[in-house]
Amino acid sequence: MAGHSQFKNIMHRKGKQDKIRAKNFSKLSREITVAAKAGLPDPAANSRLRLAIQNARAENLPKDNIERAIKKASGGDAETYDAVRYEGYGPGGVAVIVEALTDNRNRTASNVRSLFAKYGGNLGETGSVAFMFARVGEIVYPAAKASADAMLEASIDAGADDVTSDETAHTVTCAFESIGEVSSALAAKFGDAETVKVVWKPQTTAPVDQEKAESLMKLVDALDEDDDVQVVFSNADISDEIMAALNAE
Numbered sequence: 361m362a363g364h365s366q367f368k369n370i371m372h373r374k375g376k377q378d379k380i381r382a383k384n385f386s387k388l389s390r391e392i393t394v395a396a397k398a399g400l401p402d403p404a405a406n407s408r409l410r411l412a413i414q415n416a417r418a419e420n421l422p423k424d425n426i427e428r429a430i431k432k433a434s435g436g437d438a439e440t441y442d443a444v445r446y447e448g449y450g451p452g453g454v455a456v457i458v459e460a461l462t463d464n465r466n467r468t469a470s471n472v473r474s475l476f477a478k479y480g481g482n483l484g485e486t487g488s489v490a491f492m493f494a495r496v497g498e499i500v501y502p503a504a505k506a507s508a509d510a511m512l513e514a515s516i517d518a519g520a521d522d523v524t525s526d527e528t529a530h531t532v533t534c535a536f537e538s539i540g541e542v543s544s545a546l547a548a549k550f551g552d553a554e555t556v557k558v559v560w561k562p563q564t565t566a567p568v569d570q571e572k573a574e575s576l577m578k579l580v581d582a583l584d585e586d587d588d589v590q591v592v593f594s595n596a597d598i599s600d601e602i603m604a605a606l607n608a609e
Contacts, residue, residue, distance in 0.1 A: 497539030
């Protein structure tokens with residue numbers, strides 16, 4: 361297990377759907393506003409905004425919310441948010457990267473630091489764990505969209521570096537700089553992707569036992585509940601047996 365998605369699945373199973381949904385909508389809207397403010401409010405001329413809208417739609421953010429987030433940026437009264445990255449170690453020596461959008465760096469840094477400390481982690485300096493990850497583009501399509509061979513061929517032709525396919529999805533990986541070009545080429549062939557995101561992909565993983573895995577999940581859960589935190593990545597390697605045991609609790 362590496363990254364954020366599996367933690368999301370666990371949290372959804374714990375009956376927090378409504379709360380998580382509201383938080384997620386808020387964060388998606390913030391990313392749209394920031395993207396629109398950073399460039400043009402037209403997604404056709406603003407690749408960051410286009411990706412933000414696409415991912416918001418994939419998460420079922422209502423059209424009215426999307427339009428309101430764009431108008432907020434266009435109106436000139438939107439808060440100024442800074443993109444900030446925090447790095448550190450969680451329980452079991454797991455490397456953790458936290459990306460946030462904040463209008464108050466001191467507040468966010470204090471909150472993130474206290475959460476790391478509370479759940480047995482340690483916030484480090486910028487660059488302290490990033491070298492263990494590669495920043496890449498990740499494009500996900502449902503498995504039913506195409507065969508594994510067809511997706512692989514189209515992805516390589518589009519300039520992607522790798523494709524992994526299973527019974528649920530095709531995950532296309534490309535260079536961070538190529539995400540717009542690759543996603544556009546695949547969209548022309550297969551339609552819009554389920555998600556198009558820039559992610560921190562671990563190059564090495566850290567195995568954790570059940571106790572450390574549970575503590576790590578609590579840390580990620582708490583970080584995700586912070587309004588300023590957009591996404592959390594880790595290099596945790598949690599076995600299927602431990603995941604099954606934690607899900608059964």
